[in-house]
Amino acid sequence: MRKPRSKTLAAVVAGGLMLTGCAGTTSSGSDDAAGERDSSAPLHIGAVLPLSGDGAYFGVAGRKGIELAVEQANAAGGVNGKDIRVTFSDSVCEPSGAKQAAEKVISDGVNAIIGDECSSATLGLMPVLEQEGVATITPGSSALAITDPGNDWTFRIMPNExxxxxxxxxxxxxxxxxxxxxxxxxxxxxxxxxxxxxxxxxxxxxxxxxxxxxxxxxxxxxxxxxxxxxxxxxxxxxxxxxxxxxxxxxxxxxxxxxxxxxxxxxxxxxxxxxxxxxxxxxxxxxxxxxxxxxxQFDPNDPNDAATSFLADFQQKYDEIPNHISAHAFDAANVWIEAAEKADSTDPTALRDALLEIEGFTGVTGTVTFEENDVETCSCPNERQNIELDTIHxxxxxxxxxxxxxxx
Amino acid sequence: MTLLQLVLNGLVQGSLYVIVALGLTLIFGVLVKINFAHAEFLMLAAFAGVVSIDTFNLSYGVSVLVATLVGASLGVAIEFGIFRPLRKRRTDELRPLVATVGVSILLQNLALLYFGPNPRQYQSPYMQKTIELGELYLSYQRAIVFVVAVAAICALFVFLRRTAPGRAMRAVSQDSDAASLMGINVSRIVLMTFVIGSALAGLGGGLLGPMLVIEPTVGANIIVLSFAIVVIGGFGNVNGTVIAGLLVGIIESLVTGYLEAGLSSLAIFGVLLLTLAVRPTGLIAERVEQNV
Structure with a gap:
């Protein structure tokens, strides 16, 4: 049996290495139809998370927190009498995957985004948000550049790096x-x-x-x-x-x-x-x-928000939540709070309403987006949660x- | 001390790469086909090992056997499910290759669905105990991996050179039509190749598992290095694969120890490109017609 020539082998291996590298890319389907964005539309959150690949444990844990928050809010009447919807999309914890996932959920008509968990992925999707005018709350990305001045559509709920x-x-x-x-x-x-x-x-x-x-x-x-x-x-x-x-x-x-x-x-x-x-x-x-x-989430925390979250999470998933689920739960609830404050689901109105949130009590701690006066931070920015009470x-x-x- | 320790680390890691890469080499040597699902065989075998310990309370040694058998079974499945039907249809060389890419993605996502994304720990009682040889150290687990890997490589050499099925495998590798005319059942030999090659992936999963955490993408990272080893060693050449595997392990260790861990892939793929430029047939070039 003749062996292929070296050039053919090299091409096959090079192709193979690339394909092997791409093998983790999958995408969860959206659970909603595309829709027009207007101020009276229901709150429709796009969740861009790593649902496969090396960082998938972030995305799966985050998804649970978001689903619990939305389920509870809808059981309580939703926002302005309308059920909240969520569309999940897989970023694979990578910049290009996050960019594509953000484009996908925006084309599905979301008016607010949660994501990404991975810093590189969040940095990858930010240009899309800027272009499309939809804001995101990142529940898990710590890189400082994410909330650099000028990034008007990106908010961070957790302490930065x-x-x-x-x-x-x-x-x-x-x-x-x-x-x-x-x-x-x-x-x-x-x-x-x-x-x-x-x-x-x-x-x-x-x-x-x-x-x-x-x-x-x-x-x-x-x-x-x-x-x-x-x-x-x-x-x-x-x-x-x-x-x-x-x-x-x-x-x-x-x-x-x-x-x-x-x-x-x-x-x-x-x-x-x-x-x-x-x-x-x-x-x-x-x-x-x-x-x-x-x-940033202690299951033994005695405060009311943490204890009820712990009980509800255990009842729904039969497991103890980690800080990833807790941050995502808080991010969803902050969006719900913003929608109620804005009395609108226009993406710009929602973004502006986030800036008015002060002292929101979440399960991971307090959330306030205002000018950062923390001495240790070299780049004050309005879109960073400045509260440090989540660090344990x-x-x-x-x-x-x-x-x-x-x- | 550091140099010797780094070389020792590299030899042990390289022996593991050899085990995984030999499976690819065997299959390529006999069929001139690449099985891209090899990485997922390793991953599923490792998961099987985890389940056999966590769910069925089997010992680590038995779990390695289970992992090896799972690897072999997957080899049988892919031969009957993909390669044999396509051989019968006499399709071009690319179709089986693309089909195995599909199988790879399918298996990875099935594992994600069934086992979830959270890394699992493959328990071994030998992880924490350490052998100290003067200033050198080696965990029991890594010592076991090295010994088993060397034994498996030796057994494979003996099988290929001293037994009738092994000689038949080499004959099919050289010329399957001539081997068939000489009375060798080529289909049976191909099946045997898949069983042995995939069992090696399974063995790799069982040995490597406790040294890593097991998640659906665990095989993908290792297989990229294994492909590099197969190319550097000379596609389909068993001797070359062994030498290249150990070389890659040592290069990786020395670069990590003295330069920058992030540069190890650069160094290895630099060697790969150099090999392709200087000796396109790999390190062992003179035996290209008699690879296996």
């Missing part, structure tokens, strides 16, 4: 007494941005960053990264910015290299809200010991139990 990173660096220095750090991050807008923010504020606090190690999302084996960190000597903290899958592999590798407390070392891994609750159960036994990270810290105990830190 500066608000989180500055707080994390300050706590590392003050609460943990950290002097040295190694930063691990994925090579995405959010990963690079978060790493830079931590480095800036940690060094301002007198700390020294020994190494910054970036990696693509395709990297699965972190043994050599752990070897490199071990060779650096005494490391106090290791802030880590990855999705859950890579996060598990990194935590295991650092423990096996005896770098972190989970492996008998001294270093403490630090994280922001990228990792869902339950992360600790997926790593090797005790590998996550000492891991300190930010969470937890520490993983031996055996995987979580301990709330009173910082």
């Amino acid at each position: 500066v608000m989180q990173g500055a707080d994390l660096a300050e706590k590392a220095a003050d609460e943990l007494g950290a002097k040295t750090a190694v930063i691990l991050h994925e090579n995405t807008d959010a990963g690079i941005g978060n790493a830079e923010v931590f480095q800036t504020f940690f060094e301002e606090s007198g700390g020294e960053v020994l190494d910054v190690i970036g990696f693509d999302r395709e990297v699965q084996d972190f043994t050599s990264v752990a070897t490199r960190v071990a060779a650096l000597g005494d490391v106090d903290v290791i802030p880590t910015y990855t999705l859950e899958g890579q996060g598990v592999n990194i935590t295991n590798a650092l423990a096996q290299a005896n770098v972190t407390k989970g492996g008998g070392g001294e270093a403490i891994q630090l994280g922001t809200i990228w990792l869902p609750l339950g992360f600790e159960d997926k790593v090797a036994e005790n590998a996550a010991e000492g891991y300190v990270r930010i969470v 810290y937890i520490e993983t105990q031996p055996g995987g139990d979580l301990n709330s830190l009173a910082w």
Whole structure:
């Protein structure tokens, strides 16, 4: 049997590699027909979320929060007597996927958007929003550039990377007494941005960053990264910015290299809200010991909004909600509040109504979109939720139990 | 110490890549066809391993066996469902290739639907224990992976060179028409190739699973490297695949350790392009007519 020539083989493999890379692209169908946008139309939310691919756990969790919020609002009479509708579209956690998904939901007639969870994806869909005049609330993207001045159609309900990173660096220095750090991050807008923010504020606090190690999302084996960190000597903290899958592999590798407390070392891994609750159960036994990270929804929070959300979520889905569902739930309810305030579903009126929201009580904390006077933020912007009461810290105990830190 | 440790890390990781890439190589060597669903065989086999532990409380060792059998079964299914019908219709070479791309997307999305997007942990009691050799360290899991991978590669070599079915497989690889005239049942040999090649993907899923988290896209990331290994080694050449797999593992480890983890893919695909430019038939060029 004759073998194909090398050129043919190269073409086949190149095509194959591209096709393999595209294999995760799927799109959920919209559940609504296209419609005209006018001020008396029902509130129609387009949810652009990663429903497949590496970040799908973000999208699926977010979808649950949105569906619960809309279901509750419709049971209470909807907005202005009309049922709220939602159209979901899959962004695959990527800029081009998010752009296409945003175009799809806008062509379906949505007048407000929630999304994306991934920073790169949110940055990818923003030009479409600007062009079409439809605003979005991102429930999970932390990259600072998203709410840069001039981005008039993008709002963020959660603390951005500066608000989180500055707080994390300050706590590392003050609460943990950290002097040295190694930063691990994925090579995405959010990963690079978060790493830079931590480095800036940690060094301002007198700390020294020994190494910054970036990696693509395709990297699965972190043994050599752990070897490199071990060779650096005494490391106090290791802030880590990855999705859950890579996060598990990194935590295991650092423990096996005896770098972190989970492996008998001294270093403490630090994280922001990228990792869902339950992360600790997926790593090797005790590998996550000492891991300190930010969470923005605490199932044990005694406030009324959180307890009723917890009960309703458990009743509907038979599971404990994480912060991703909670942020998406809050984002949907903020849109509902804006529609009631505006007494209109015209996209521009809805966008303007968001700016009037002040002190909205959600399950993750308070929401106020106003000029940012937080000292740690270098770019004040009206479209960032400036409340910091959602930042809480937890520490993983031996055996995987979580301990709330009173910082 | 760091250099030796990085080389050790790379050898272990490379041995895993070899296991997965050998499955692709075998199938290509015999059929001159590429199975793009190979990645999803690995993924589904890993999920089968997870389920066998979480749901049926089987041991890790048995779960690896289950994963291997699931891989082999998927190989049988794709041979009877895709490749054999298309061979009978004597279609062009592209149709089976495109069909396997479709199978790949289908399986990935079925896994997303059934298992959900949340990463699952493949439990192994050997993940946390570590062997220390002077200043070098190796987790038990990675040691097991290395030993099993080397044993599987040796067994495959013995099978191909010392047994009648293995020699028949090599004969079909060289010239299926001549092999058929010599009395070899080509269809049976092709089926056997799919079983062995896909079982290797399943074994890879079982061995690799505890070192990763299992999600519907887990195979896609590994298969891209495996294709690169197959091309660097010489398409369809078993010896070349082994050498290229270990080389890729070591390059990845050294680049991560001394330069930048984000550059490892660049380095590997740079080697791939260099290979195509300098030795288009791969590292082992002289055996191109007798690959398997």
